[in-house]
Amino acid sequence: MQTNLADFIKNTREGEEADAILRKCVHCGFCTATCPTYQLLGDELDGPRGRIYLMKQVLEGKPATRKTQLHLDRCLTCRNCETTCPSGVQYGRLVDIGRKIVDQQVPRPLSQRIVREALKESLPRKWMFTPAMKMGQMARPLLPKALRNKVPAKQHAGTWPRTQHARKMLLLDGCVQPSMAPNINAATARVLDALGVQMIVAPRAGCCGAIRYHLNDHDGGLNDMRNNIDAWWPYVEAGAEAIVMTASGCGATVKEYGHLLAHDPAYAAKAERISGLTKDLSEILPDFQAELASKLEGKIGKRVAFHPPCTLQHGQQIRGKVEGLLTAVGVDVTLCADSHLCCGSAGTYSVLQPELAYRLRDDKLAKLEATSPEMIVSANIGCLTHLQSGTETPVRHWIELVDGALSKAA
Numbered sequence: 001m002q003t004n005l006a007d008f009i010k011n012t013r014e015g016e017e018a019d020a021i022l023r024k025c026v027h028c029g030f031c032t033a034t035c036p037t038y039q040l041l042g043d044e045l046d047g048p049r050g051r052i053y054l055m056k057q058v059l060e061g062k063p064a065t066r067k068t069q070l071h072l073d074r075c076l077t078c079r080n081c082e083t084t085c086p087s088g089v090q091y092g093r094l095v096d097i098g099r100k101i102v103d104q105q106v107p108r109p110l111s112q113r114i115v116r117e118a119l120k121e122s123l124p125r126k127w128m129f130t131p132a133m134k135m136g137q138m139a140r141p142l143l144p145k146a147l148r149n150k151v152p153a154k155q156h157a158g159t160w161p162r163t164q165h166a167r168k169m170l171l172l173d174g175c176v177q178p179s180m181a182p183n184i185n186a187a188t189a190r191v192l193d194a195l196g197v198q199m200i201v202a203p204r205a206g207c208c209g210a211i212r213y214h215l216n217d218h219d220g221g222l223n224d225m226r227n228n229i230d231a232w233w234p235y236v237e238a239g240a241e242a243i244v245m246t247a248s249g250c251g252a253t254v255k256e257y258g259h260l261l262a263h264d265p266a267y268a269a270k271a272e273r274i275s276g277l278t279k280d281l282s283e284i285l286p287d288f289q290a291e292l293a294s295k296l297e298g299k300i301g302k303r304v305a306f307h308p309p310c311t312l313q314h315g316q317q318i319r320g321k322v323e324g325l326l327t328a329v330g331v332d333v334t335l336c337a338d339s340h341l342c343c344g345s346a347g348t349y350s351v352l353q354p355e356l357a358y359r360l361r362d363d364k365l366a367k368l369e370a371t372s373p374e375m376i377v378s379a380n381i382g383c384l385t386h387l388q389s390g391t392e393t394p395v396r397h398w399i400e401l402v403d404g405a406l407s408k409a410a
């Protein structure tokens with residue numbers, strides 16, 4: 001597609017990146033058919049091709065309007081369109097740039113600004129979020145349904161293994177997961193301990209940066225990323241083999257540190273190294289598949305449905321690894337129809353666009369439950385909480401299933 005960027009953005013770093021992405025788009029529209037919001041709303045401007053066109057107009061100097069902002073707000077950033085696109089258009093990067101520029105031109109109403117500021121300031125800070133979550137869990141039975149949906153029941157993490165192993169890997173605790181589902185990382189540490197690997201949580205590491213970055217606070221998000229690099233670096237220098245992610249949303253972001261900090265001379269090389277070391281848990285455990293299978297033989301007789309998060313299958317382009325591993329250790333695992341579609345959680349989307357988010361959740365749950373699972377498993381804290389709010393079927397991280405069976409086998 002031909003472009004003619006306006007002076008305000010031409011020759012800037014973001015302008016050049018956006019221009020290169022726009023030029024790859026041939027406007028074929030293949031992506032539109034697989035876009036969840038286009039499927040729900042049937043409006044070209046609520047699909048990727050329409051949104052790309054809107055962003056191109058803004059970057060070429062046409063003033064953005066509230067309508068432009070609304071069509072970009074309704075995008076889940078699920079990146080399903082990237083998987084579909086035959087031309088390699090990096091829609092996720094383009095929409096991050098486009099949203100920031102549109103927000104600079106179109107001030108949001110006060111009510112929206114308050115909600116977005118509250119999310120940006122509270123979610124990434126454990127010292128704010130953890131006590132708030134504890135209070136929410138105590139008051140959970142009394143909360144209105146909309147709020148109860150965001151507060152999972154209190155969970156016990158069990159014991160964290162204390163054995164020292166020569167093989168060591170870092171584990172990101174992140175921001176909201178430790179208080180919402182502390183068992184996920186504890187289960188990961190126990191499973192890897194049984195396989196001879198010690199998991200280390202760097203005390204100063206925190207939010208991966210995605211929350212602030214995707215809410216248009218790029219500077220705040222980049223600072224969260226620099227903080228994690230500083231927290232991990234001594235362990236990397238000491239020989240940590242990998243940085244393991246149990247939330248695929250965080251994994252998709254940390255794998256982009258190298259790109260997002262490429263312009264920062266103090267951090268560019270370290271960020272590249274951190275991204276290179278970062279692995280989703282489903283990229284680590286297949287190396288131990290035979291050992292796990294022999295430990296677990298016949299111990300997991302469950303029928304489970306796997307929901308692959310968008311950040312795993314589209315953001316990180318990892319498909320088939322969780323299902324392959326679970327099948328190898330004896331789980332009867334299935335994908336539901338339209339498993340490529342988003343469940344509606346999408347970071348802060350379920351708070352900011354609740355109507356669309358719940359329609360997508362209910363569609364997803366209907367398809368998952370059509371497979372008659374005893375349990376639904378996934379790989380991202382946001383998806384787990386969002387799906388669990390709409391069903392009585394237990395929804396867990398897949399590593400909790402493996403850990404539960406391993407402790408029974410021990």
Ligand code: SF4
Pocket residue numbers: 024025026027028029030031032048049052081084085086087088089
């Ligand atoms: S599929 Fe790719 S090239 Fe075609 S319209 Fe969508 S983004 Fe553009």
Ligand code: SF4
Pocket residue numbers: 034035036037038046047048051074075076077078079080081082091
């Ligand atoms: S990121 Fe998802 S919701 Fe947004 S345009 Fe692409 S497919 Fe549609």
